[in-house]
Amino acid sequence: MKYAFARLWxxxxxxxxxxxxxxxxxxLAVLERSLSAVDLGIVLATRTAGFLVAVPVAGVLADRHSRRQVVLWAGLVAGLATPLIAAGMGRSVPLMATAAAVVGIGQGACRPAFQALTAEVIAEDRRQQANAAMTLAVRVTTLVAPGLTALLAVVASTPVLVIGTAVLWLAAALIPPRGTFTPVPAAVKSRFFADFADGLREARRHPWFLAGLGALTAVIATGYSATGVVLPLVSRDRYDTEAVLAGGLTAYTVGxxxxxxxIARWRPRRQGWAALIGLGCYGFAPLSLLLPVHPAFVIAAYAVAGLGIELFNVPWFTATQREVEPGKLARVSSLDFLFSYGxxxxxxxxxxxxxGEFGAVPVLAVCTVVCFAAPAAAALVPSSRDFRVTRVPAAPVNDRS
Structure with missing residues (x-):
């Protein structure tokens, strides 16, 4: 199992x-003037569009077929399309945008498949630690990679660095282990929309999932977005230094x-409530930007927000992998990524x-209220207490026909 997890990780x-x-x-290409800021926006927008299109489709495919095969093809698609982004740099924005959309498709396709594959490879009593280890790797990457990439840029051109991400995609395609999931036989497969609707019905069987997803979506769409826009402005206009911007982002990652x-070791008694309290901690980030506080409070608020988001993410992923029917897990996970990331x-x-219309203060105030209130409202759903639906055993019957 350790070898399989190492490959999955x-x-x-x-x-x-x-x-x-x-x-x-x-x-970096924008800084080098080989790409304009507008062109960068177009390329990233098309990548996001590809992601959003692929996620629900991949959820269905990963429940119809081997999750390992979906990861394989998703990684290969993204890896083979990435060099075209490098080829179009400084020459053809349409080529870059098209290739980025294909990369986004690969990125979106692998997300629900990886989630479902984790449930296949890792035993239930080890999944929380496994999910924590995987999210830990992502956070270490975001903390260390900017400096490492800047150093690599000294000795390698930007197109070469882009091609380097293609190598990473090929690794993502080829390294993960096989799972244990047995797809539905071809004779009883239904149409895409029927399968997707079946995934929606499965999600509805778990009120804690719908409540938590609603809270997560609200926090990301308001608090995450507002702080992403306002933090640079506050750092520049209120504190007259970029150090608050850098400190806030670093503190978030460290948190x-x-x-x-x-959360790799901690098992709170009411895991769902503890996770939702963690999600609500994101409200401290817009609150710190709303008030004229010392920069240290802004940095501390971002650290608390980062801490809280992982206290939510890991139990959330683990509960989804535990509670959702295995044959529908990828479809339900695709809803998670579609709404929260989308x-x-x-x-x-x-x-x-x-x-621009109302000013930063009222917008931040609304976002702060939403970040605190949405998780609190989700916690009122009874099954949110433990991220688990209590099932009453059915009465025994003589005839099962």
Whole structure:
């Protein structure tokens, strides 16, 4: 099992690193003036569009077929399309945008498949530690990789760095282990929309999942988006230094690292409530930007937000893998990624004009209230207490026909 987990961890980490690295590397291309800021926005937008299209489709495919095969093809698609982004840099934005959309399809396809594959490879009593280890790798990557990428940029061109992410995608495709899931026989497979609707019905069987997903989506679409837009402005205008921006982002990642380490061992008595309290901690980030506090409070608030988000993420993923019917796990996980990741760009698109129209203070105030209130409302759903639906055993019957 340890060998299988090592392969799963390596593949998942490679896909996460490739996903994170591309926007950063293309940002270096903007600094080098080989790509304009507008062109960068177009390329990243098409990648997001590909992700959103692929996630629900991949959820169905990963429940119809081997999850390992879906990961394989998703990684190969992203890996083979990535060099075309490098080829189009400084020459053809349409080529870059098209290739980025294909990369987004590979990125979106692997997410629900990796989630379902984790449940196959890792025993239930070890999944929380496994999920914590995987999220820990992502956080370490985001903390260390910017400096490492900047150093690599000294000796390698930006197109070469982009091609390096293709190598990561190929690793994500080839390294993960096989799982134990047996797909539905071809003779009884149904149409895509029927399968997707079946996944929706499975999600509805778990009120804690719908409540938690609603809270997570609200926090990401408001608090995450608002702080992403406002933190640079506050750092510049209120504190007259970029150090608050750098300190806040670093503190968030460090807090998330600590959260991942804590939740790998901690088993709170009411796991669902503890996770939702962690999610609600994100409200301290917009609150710190709303108030004229010392910069140290802003940095501390971001550390608490990072800590809380991992105290939510790891139990959330673990509960989904435990509670959802194995044959529908990828479809339910695709809903998670579709709403939580998908509404982040929508939130950013809405927040910036709202700040321009109403000002930062009322927008931050609304986002703060939403970040605190949405998890609290989700906690009122009875099954949210433990992220588990209590099932009453059926009465015995003589005839099962």
């Amino acid at each position: 390596t593949g998942n980490t490679a896909s996460g690193l490739a996903t994170w690295a591309l926007p950063f590397i293309l940002g 998330a690292l600590v959260g991942a380490v804590v 509404l982040a760009p929508a939130g950013l698109a809405f927040i910036a004009p709202a700040i």
